[in-house]
Amino acid sequence: MSDPFQTHYMEQGETGHSALLVHDLGASLRDWEELIPTLVTTGHHIYACDLPGHGETPAFANPRQEYAQMYVTAFRQWLDSLALGRAPILIGHGFGAYLCLRYALGHPYKVFRLILLNPLLFAEQINFPRRLLHRYPALLPLAQKYAPAWLEELTLALHPGISPSLAQRLRRNPPRLSPVPFTIADLTPELPRLPTRSLILWGESDPLQDFSMLPGILAPLPEITPVSFPHIGHRPHIEAPEQTNRIIAKFLLGF
Numbered sequence: 287m288s289d290p291f292q293t294h295y296m297e298q299g300e301t302g303h304s305a306l307l308v309h310d311l312g313a314s315l316r317d318w319e320e321l322i323p324t325l326v327t328t329g330h331h332i333y334a335c336d337l338p339g340h341g342e343t344p345a346f347a348n349p350r351q352e353y354a355q356m357y358v359t360a361f362r363q364w365l366d367s368l369a370l371g372r373a374p375i376l377i378g379h380g381f382g383a384y385l386c387l388r389y390a391l392g393h394p395y396k397v398f399r400l401i402l403l404n405p406l407l408f409a410e411q412i413n414f415p416r417r418l419l420h421r422y423p424a425l426l427p428l429a430q431k432y433a434p435a436w437l438e439e440l441t442l443a444l445h446p447g448i449s450p451s452l453a454q455r456l457r458r459n460p461p462r463l464s465p466v467p468f469t470i471a472d473l474t475p476e477l478p479r480l481p482t483r484s485l486i487l488w489g490e491s492d493p494l495q496d497f498s499m500l501p502g503i504l505a506p507l508p509e510i511t512p513v514s515f516p517h518i519g520h521r522p523h524i525e526a527p528e529q530t531n532r533i534i535a536k537f538l539l540g541f
Contacts, residue, residue, distance in 0.1 A: 293343050293364035293367075295364070296332075298332040299332050302331045305330045305331070306365065306375070306377065307334040308361065308376070308383070309336075310379045312340070313459075315335060315341055321530070353469035354469040357466065372398070373396050375538065378401075388471075390484075394482075395481070399482055400482055400484040405486060408473065411495045412494060412495055415440055421468065441463075443520035447491055447519065452525060477507060486510055488514055489519045491517055491518060493519060494519075
């Protein structure tokens with residue numbers, strides 16, 4: 287029987303500080319193809335994983351296991367299995383950022399640096415129509431029949447500024463709806479407890495998640511560097527890779 291706790295991952299870079307990359311729901315480790323070469327060039331040893339039910343990692347056998355804590359457990363077991371010699375850098379996107387943040391809060395001495403891209407912090411941060419489809423997937427056929435263009439923009443997190451080539455790429459791998467966002471804990475009150483220097487980046491044009499609350503939350507927290515991208519949506523590392531890579535590299539190099 288396939289085991290979702292046997293996480294599939296790839297490794298690049300022979301030496302350097304370990305950096306673990308964790309993708310969003312409905313994605314895979316391929317999302318990091320633009321960032322990995324930059325991290326290797328700046329002297330980091332990369333591990334990028336496929337979450338359970340994504341890429342080449344098996345899904346949970348029982349649909350009732352499809353909740354956030356199971357992903358947290360799978361992520362922790364994968365990280366522990368790597369037996370790293372020193373605390374790694376954690377880099378996560380969307381729900382992957384949620385997993386990295388949960389781990390950092392629960393293991394304050396086991397994370398060297400934390401980088402979160404468009405982090406999912408609480409369920410209501412997701413726009414209402416997408417939450418409705420997550421909660422009631424039976425509505426999906428109706429939406430596909432009567433509002434196909436609207437549904438595509440909603441499920442793929444497309445926005446007016448996205449490049450046509452990227453939109454076409456995303457259409458080839460439509461994300462699946464999942465109940466997981468309804469099972470996460472609200473982590474916004476926990477941000478002041480972050481145990482290490484952190485970088486939080488987000489696209490201001492994200493049609494999937496709302497980040498309007500972040501500047502006010504992060505302003506009094508000097509250990510967290512906030513960076514927002516105008517005209518960029520849910521995937522800064524894919525939509526604006528050069529800009530995103532430069533900011534991440536400078537942060538990790540201490541600039």
